Amino acid sequence: MSLALVLDLDDTLYPERAYNFSGFRAVGRHLAAQHGISGFADCCVALFESGARGDIFDQALARLGVTADVAELLTVYREHAPEITLFEDARTLFERVRGKLPLALLTDGYAAVQRRKVAALGIADHFAARVFSDDEGREAWKPSPLPYLRVMNLLAQKAEEFIYVGDNPAKDFVTARKLGWQTVWVCRPGAVHQVEAVAPGFEADIVIESLTGLPWHRYGL
Numbered sequence: 281m282s283l284a285l286v287l288d289l290d291d292t293l294y295p296e297r298a299y300n301f302s303g304f305r306a307v308g309r310h311l312a313a314q315h316g317i318s319g320f321a322d323c324c325v326a327l328f329e330s331g332a333r334g335d336i337f338d339q340a341l342a343r344l345g346v347t348a349d350v351a352e353l354l355t356v357y358r359e360h361a362p363e364i365t366l367f368e369d370a371r372t373l374f375e376r377v378r379g380k381l382p383l384a385l386l387t388d389g390y391a392a393v394q395r396r397k398v399a400a401l402g403i404a405d406h407f408a409a410r411v412f413s414d415d416e417g418r419e420a421w422k423p424s425p426l427p428y429l430r431v432m433n434l435l436a437q438k439a440e441e442f443i444y445v446g447d448n449p450a451k452d453f454v455t456a457r458k459l460g461w462q463t464v465w466v467c468r469p470g471a472v473h474q475v476e477a478v479a480p481g482f483e484a485d486i487v488i489e490s491l492t493g494l495p496w497h498r499y500g501l
């Protein structure tokens with residue numbers, strides 16, 4: 281059996297919160313330079329740390345007592361060149377599998393944003409296939425079968441040879457399992473998406489705390 285390792289991006293290979301904070305800093309620089317508003321990034325980080333999601337920019341502007349065009353800030357956030365780095369265990373994984381197992385990337389999110397993350401991490405060349413589900417539209421995001429089938433077409437292997445490694449049981453594993461893939465949940469302490477309970481059918485075959493815990497012996501490594 282020739283296996284193929286398929287990897288999610290956010291919170292699987294690098295800490296997603298580092299992207300969030302990098303974006304806050306970019307928007308903060310923009311607001312300071314263009315509108316003379318200071319303290320925005322620190323305010324966003326504090327809101328994020330206290331659990332705010334989704335309307336952080338509105339809340340930060342309100343806290344600072346200023347107004348700005350949130351759509352413009354979102355554009356700056358999404359178009360900034362992210363300052364992010366791989367998890368150490370992801371770096372080790374790339375070294376370990378190099379030339380031994382084919383790797384594929386399967387990631388959701390705005391395609392241009394995800395491509396900027398891949399470029400910032402410098403990992404594009406590790407993958408035999410890179411699938412950005414958003415290339416096929418919002419309806420092709422996980423758990424749509426489309427991006428999984430695209431990976432299978434690109435690598436041309438049997439379903440049971442694919443191993444999907446992701447961090448989010450709400451969307452990463454349900455379709456992979458239905459297609460006959462093996463699944464691994466990397467459940468990191470401190471991840472952006474903390475999970476209370478996993479719905480039936482959405483579980484992974486195995487759960488690990490870091491990529492170091494992958495069952496390498498089963499993969500012949």
Ligand SMILES: [Mg+2]
Pocket residue numbers: 288289290291292446447448
């Ligand atoms: Mg993820």
